[in-house]
Amino acid sequence: MNFAMWRKALNVIPDVSKSEWDELDVISKWLISTRAAVLIMTFISAALAGLFAWRDSSFSFLPWIALTFGLILAHASNNIFNDYTDYIRGVDKDNYYRNIYGAQPIASGLMTQRQHLTYFAVTALMALALGIYLMSYTDFNATAWILLGLGAFFLLFYTWPLKGLALGEIAVLIVWGPLMIGGGYFVLAQAWNWNVVIASLPYVLGVTTVIFGKHIDKLDMDVAKKIHTLPVVIGERASRYAVLAMMVASYLFTLYLIATKFFTPVMLIVFLALPTLKLVYPVFQKPKPQTKPEGQTGWPLYFVGYAFVHNRRFGSLFMVGLLVDVLLRVIPVTAELVKNYWG
Numbered sequence: 001m002n003f004a005m006w007r008k009a010l011n012v013i014p015d016v017s018k019s020e021w022d023e024l025d026v027i028s029k030w031l032i033s034t035r036a037a038v039l040i041m042t043f044i045s046a047a048l049a050g051l052f053a054w055r056d057s058s059f060s061f062l063p064w065i066a067l068t069f070g071l072i073l074a075h076a077s078n079n080i081f082n083d084y085t086d087y088i089r090g091v092d093k094d095n096y097y098r099n100i101y102g103a104q105p106i107a108s109g110l111m112t113q114r115q116h117l118t119y120f121a122v123t124a125l126m127a128l129a130l131g132i133y134l135m136s137y138t139d140f141n142a143t144a145w146i147l148l149g150l151g152a153f154f155l156l157f158y159t160w161p162l163k164g165l166a167l168g169e170i171a172v173l174i175v176w177g178p179l180m181i182g183g184g185y186f187v188l189a190q191a192w193n194w195n196v197v198i199a200s201l202p203y204v205l206g207v208t209t210v211i212f213g214k215h216i217d218k219l220d221m222d223v224a225k226k227i228h229t230l231p232v233v234i235g236e237r238a239s240r241y242a243v244l245a246m247m248v249a250s251y252l253f254t255l256y257l258i259a260t261k262f263f264t265p266v267m268l269i270v271f272l273a274l275p276t277l278k279l280v281y282p283v284f285q286k287p288k289p290q291t292k293p294e295g296q297t298g299w300p301l302y303f304v305g306y307a308f309v310h311n312r313r314f315g316s317l318f319m320v321g322l323l324v325d326v327l328l329r330v331i332p333v334t335a336e337l338v339k340n341y342w343g
Helices: 003-009 018-022 026-033 036-055 061-088 097-101 113-137 142-162 168-189 194-217 219-224 230-234 236-259 265-284 303-330 332-341
Strands: none
Touching: 003 026, 026 036, 026 061, 026 113, 036 061, 036 168, 036 194, 036 303, 061 113, 061 142, 061 168, 113 142, 142 168, 168 194, 168 230, 194 219, 194 230, 194 236, 194 303, 219 230, 230 236, 236 265, 236 303, 265 303, 303 332
């Protein structure tokens, strides 16, 4: 067991040689193949769904655990399948962007297509098994079928054709909000709640900035390969300012939800992420540098790294704030105060 590689793969996308790959254990290979460093975003979505359900006295631990692992495995399956789809379509040829910043198991010669598909099949089947369990928890409600079908659709068709039709960013907004958080809440609470979907927006907008940042980073290569991501369609400058608008909107939505008394003022804790926004904001005001800036890590990744850092900071604070918000509502000594004075 290579615990050092586990930790590394959970924090960055490692670049390994074939000889190094052959020495790794299966978990390390799975973590690298699934780009496990980004799965934290899905864990936070599952955690938020659980907290919203707990707030409404609808939390159950075992279904939540199944939901969390099911969503993480579904996201991991999507990442594996995306690599396979891009490889067989020839996208990863000619030193494409994704081959530069980290190992791509098939394109880098680390895995055969059959091995890669085996990883996908096992991961996807585990996700499906957990999904079926969650559907049984809802007595196979029609809404649960719709959620499962939509999840499968976005999993299989995100890279092609959605991403190439400038719908990838919209897909991320839908998946991490209504599907993961709204759908997760539905499974646990046995009821759909649009207020929960709206309340998820501050976090979901941050997730969307990450995919925007990634697509801005590889805009020139996507133009050359005729992959029409949204940044390709609207241009780099508009995309950079769209990211900044979404970052600012996360704070404004939180203020709105406090003003409408959906959240207690404890959610103001997200404003502790403002120093991170202050560091990130100037980066998106300028085009990507032509050469690697001194001290820049992950190059040629650039915008995506800054977006990820802000989203991780804001999202973690949002999750902590929601946890305290929930505790205030369920602890008897404070619950009555919240009920009387904040609704």
